[in-house]
Amino acid sequence: MTVEWGTPVGWTGTRKEIAAMYGGTRFGGMETPSTSANVLLFTDPKVGRENGYEFDGWSADGDVFSYTGMDRIGPQKVHKGNLALRDHKLNGKAVRLFGVSGKAAVGNGQDRIYLGEFAIDDDHPYSTEDAPGVDGVMRTVFVFHLRPVGEILRRDEDLSSKAADPTDAGSASRVPLENHAVEEFERAGTEAGTGKKREQDLVNAFQTILKSRGRELDRFKVYPKGSSMPLFTDIHDATEGILYEAKADATRNSVRAGLGQLLDYRRYVDGRPCRLLLPAAPNADLLELLAEHDIATVWRVGDTSSFELHEGGSTRAF
Structure with a gap:
């Protein structure tokens, strides 16, 4: 049975509550639950910086939200969450993005806030960038470029300090x-x-x-x-x-x-x-x-x- 989406933009809650409603685990940054037609993405700039990612967030000069793929060591591969996100349109999946609400959730880190539905950019679905793994070794990562679908919550704390809209010309x-x-x-x-x-x-x-x-x-x-x-x-x-x-x-x-x-x-x-x-x-x-x-x-x-x-x-x- 596929669960329909019923969470409004701006909703806050725990990873445990999200997993209970739509499936997936409570810990991964990219979740592909079998009980709902969604790819769930969780972004946290602080955690991203700790892992060497400076990409995630809204571009300063456009309407694109950049999101770094999964795999913490070695070159990232087109598999699991990366594959699901890249092919979400082909597979009829919606991309749902959650940020950090800033409120402490008892026993489960910080509450999450639903930022809205997004879709991979048709012209520039992702770029391949350089970043260190958690082992400190430089490797290539996928930075997916997401565009809003309908109502979204745009916050200053979700701005990227570096990312820009990719272009064909440079x-x-x-x-x-x-x-x-x-x-x-x-x-x-x-x-x-x-x-x-x-x-x-x-x-x-x-x-x-x-x-x-x-x-x-x-x-x-x-x-x-x-x-x-x-x-x-x-x-x-x-x-x-x-x-x-x-x-x-x-x-x-x-x-x-x-x-x-x-x-x-x-x-x-x-x-x-x-x-x-x-x-x-x-x-x-x-x-x-x-x-x-x-x-x-x-x-x-x-x-x-x-x-x-x-x-x-x-x-x-x-």
């Missing part, structure tokens, strides 16, 4: 350096934290040089095609129209990573000149690799405030 906009958002889950662990600090120290030193020469500096906020999460470049010399990406060391792995980032950014920033910023001179073979892709290299000379530029096959003081 976009890039200039943003101030002081307002940039660091990719907080780019790497995990003490070693990564040390590397990030070395990278930021290098960026700060180079910014000081550029500012002393009267350069206007900012950075780009890039939304890749079909993605709901932004990427942030390191430095954009707006005066000269040059994009810089910094790396904490000059190893082959870091240079290759920086090359990939610059090639990715360049597709969205009008193909402007790009330079890789390093704390030391890389192997000559790597300079050739970068040059083959029309990317110049700038590196710091020891622990000094001087930098050198390799461009057009020759090296000179920057």
Whole structure:
């Protein structure tokens, strides 16, 4: 017997009550009960952040609610709740979204509040994004894009700090350096934290040089095609129209990573000149690799405030 939906938008209650009415368990974030034609989604921004998810919530620039799929370790798979959510229209299931009400429920965590019915976006049902698992290892996750169906409850506490409506073209906009958002889950662990600090120290030193020469500096906020999460470049010399990406060391792995980032950014920033910023001179073979892709290299000379530029096959003081 299939139970009909009878819960109004704004209703609050416990997971136990919801399970009693519509089936499913009291603990999963995505429930596919057999006793009702629904996919039940439970969102909690605090829990999401603890698991490395910065996606969930209303986009700041549209009517899409982003929701991260299931699987806490390893790349997420199209199975179980992820499959049910993706194919809910095909299977005649309604998507019901519950948030956290803010009220304590005796013996069962926080009460839930029914936010309304949603449906997968037809044009961009989901995007594949990077996020850490609970083990701290980076992996890919599904971020489903949901649009309201009928009456819904829209609350400020359900706004996402980062997500935007995905587009077919992607976009890039200039943003101030002081307002940039660091990719907080780019790497995990003490070693990564040390590397990030070395990278930021290098960026700060180079910014000081550029500012002393009267350069206007900012950075780009890039939304890749079909993605709901932004990427942030390191430095954009707006005066000269040059994009810089910094790396904490000059190893082959870091240079290759920086090359990939610059090639990715360049597709969205009008193909402007790009330079890789390093704390030391890389192997000559790597300079050739970068040059083959029309990317110049700038590196710091020891622990000094001087930098050198390799461009057009020759090296000179920057």
